[in-house]
Amino acid sequence: MTKTNAGRFFEDYTLGEVIRHAVPRTLAEGERALYHALYPQRFALQSSDAFALTCGMDGAPLDDLIVFHTVFGKTVPDVSLNAVANLGYAEGRFLKPVYAGDTLRSESEVIGLKQNSNGKSGVVWVRTTGFDQMDEPVLSYVRWVMVRKRDQAQAAPEAVIPTLEEVVSIDDLAVPEDLTFEHYDFDLAGERHRAADYRIGEIIDHVDGTTIEEAEHMLATRLWQNTAKVHFDATHREDGKRLIYGGHVISLARALSFNGLANAQMIIAINGGAHANPCFAGDTVRAWSEVLDVAQVRPGIAALRLRLVATRGAAGALRGEDGKYLPDVLLDLDYWALMPA
């Protein structure tokens, strides 16, 4: 009997099946500190208990992307160990703030299956939910991946493609009940701009860049208990490179976006995202944002819909004339953030 996990193949997924993922994880002050060492994170809400208290929270919540990576990391051994490609995200909603001391675990429901016409692989859609130690959901999102078949001779399952919202509706944002920006201190937050100061279509060049080291992305990826070989084992790819976990690029870009979006305190939903090109150590990553929408969610609190782009190249450049992502573009993320109105 083989003791090790070879991962699931396309034919191992059944529509409607719920997978309980290993390993639950308690997140605490150490994870917060490491996150702030790994990324140039400066959003005041997650940085300061004192600031968070003035915003109505019970101290600084853990960074929303710590929650995302932790919930996501648990799915890797069951969902993406034999994945050929991570195709997309949708309907990501942060449902409850997570604080130091909370323990997270994940479950995924298979909500779509479609074999590729070549018969060698198929697309699997899962809706993943992260739960805390009280079994309350803290995050939910849909992700779809292309997975190899073990046995090409296996019959294809009936194709079911889930209907997914292109954008999380404002009414579906789970804005924390006690959150308030009434006593918000713009000096301490680092910038003066409220949501009203941003206009749709505005491009923000976040200016700063970070050159990535192998040790850093591996520390991060292990912290989320993401076990995909390709991030850690330099002998795995023929070119001897370690592919950087896409989430590392998300966190890096989000942190860089502080410079120009310092008041976008909280990611509340992820509408979609694409890892446009692979990222490797030695790359210098920059970020720019485009304001896609601005909406009021409650008196004093607005949501900004933002496109966040991580790139090795220039701000504003996204796709070539062929409609494809430019080779320097690493990430194209569409999310809602909360900000003083």
Added chain:
Amino acid sequence: MTKTNAGRFFEDYTLGEVIRHAVPRTLAEGERALYHALYPQRFALQSSDAFALTCGMDGAPLDDLIVFHTVFGKTVPDVSLNAVANLGYAEGRFLKPVYAGDTLRSESEVIGLKQNSNGKSGVVWVRTTGFDQMDEPVLSYVRWVMVRKRDQAQAAPEAVIPTLEEVVSIDDLAVPEDLTFEHYDFDLAGERHRAADYRIGEIIDHVDGTTIEEAEHMLATRLWQNTAKVHFDATHREDGKRLIYGGHVISLARALSFNGLANAQMIIAINGGAHANPCFAGDTVRAWSEVLDVAQVRPGIAALRLRLVATRGAAGALRGEDGKYLPDVLLDLDYWALMPA
């Protein structure tokens, strides 16, 4: 008067002497998070307070190897600063779970001395005990090292070689009183195999590999306040390489062993160990295990005796025809782990 510590030489040790080591260290959430960032650690018991509570513990204990490295690190300035070689370990017993907030210190008793026939060095055996802030022992182990003499003209002490058990007896395992696997959740733990599913002689290839970076092993080694120059100073060796602390390899291999031994939740004893070959940054380390014994320790709780091998090479390969470790083998560790029976 020289203020700095030049380390002890062979003639500085006296049989029966007890050395109180500096520096006591409080271990907390930060050390846990760093450990989980430095190694691909996924054992549920140390990862999740919630999981640990269902196992009867007062929350997740700190990883057993955090305790080992911390207790060991303190001995370095007094025991191995002038060591030529770390020769072996025996009779390692984890005596009490350590939780975030506990403070550890170490003492070593000199239990054996034997000058080498060349008169230039000798072997020193110490029994090291780690204590917590209540002066209760948390770990005890024997280690022997070859240490240089300062002055070859010094007379040799009477040779005393301690009698050491080859294996820690099952009756001597300090299984935590409240530990229970009655409500054990195999889904959350990550694998289905109980102790009964392993057979003696079984070889488990843990599949995954990690390429080591300089920054990582130095972060780890400093965290344990292990000050041996050779790990940090690239000018120390003629080849300009920094030797990786053997404990880094132990932790890496143990973490990799999750894949196939996910339910081996707790190291409870170390029977012996050899750092077979030096490890350097750039090495890609893999691990395999051999089941050496299985024993019942209490209803529902078994102990697996495991050989854990870290290697740059293939699973299962350990020694050449000459009986010596193969050049790719880095570590050969013999330990007892607790697992649902």
Added chain:
Amino acid sequence: MTKTNAGRFFEDYTLGEVIRHAVPRTLAEGERALYHALYPQRFALQSSDAFALTCGMDGAPLDDLIVFHTVFGKTVPDVSLNAVANLGYAEGRFLKPVYAGDTLRSESEVIGLKQNSNGKSGVVWVRTTGFDQMDEPVLSYVRWVMVRKRDQAQAAPEAVIPTLEEVVSIDDLAVPEDLTFEHYDFDLAGERHRAADYRIGEIIDHVDGTTIEEAEHMLATRLWQNTAKVHFDATHREDGKRLIYGGHVISLARALSFNGLANAQMIIAINGGAHANPCFAGDTVRAWSEVLDVAQVRPGIAALRLRLVATRGAAGALRGEDGKYLPDVLLDLDYWALMPA
């Protein structure tokens, strides 16, 4: 409207102006653990709650330099983003121990301005104060930097050069009220030498060296939310090198100084400091100290005034015949530390 912070230029500072810096930061166990992983820190007072309790403290305070870097880091976007050079420090006083869970923020008052004769830049003196969540000051220091002018045609302000003490007076040291070395355990602290064992003029070679990695200095510098591009972006300088934050070198040298100054438990004042030469990854940093003064501050407690030098070269060598720092010298720091008398 540009959303990003372009930093201040010389003409943007007004004498007497107080700048409230972003972003407040809660420091906890995670920051402590990272600090001890990034530097070979072994001072017992900051390492062990148990040891600190015997010294009259409420558990181990956070390392004094964690406080310094955190308070300093906040000033970077407002003070040194367009700085040509960090010219000096003076009158640094640690005013209150900081414990895990405290939240720090910074303010700077402009206390001096002097345009350079070339009309292209000027020197700005600020007195920066760090406050905790109770708005009590924890650290105060003066720093002066050379800052570019945005517009050379702008008239120079009236030159005001503050009068600064060359050394913080013994009477101005804010020795924690409850601190006592009455029950001090020299074994656990790691060395036997009291203040009385050091003589003025004594040079201590701290022996150990550390070769610096890119990942390490970036982790550290981000942890202090220091955003200066030059530390992170390999494309920023023409030579493709990332300049290491001067504070990283301070912390490294201070940690190395344990070997010979293990009982210099607490930095209580910084009299002055110069970053003599830039430091880059790959450098092997060593440290040596010179005893500049010894003073009694309270029964049983002495202050040692120390020159701490970080160097790539030999202990004791500081300046060339021309009076300039030798090219290997990285740091020349003048500080007061508390030690058993």
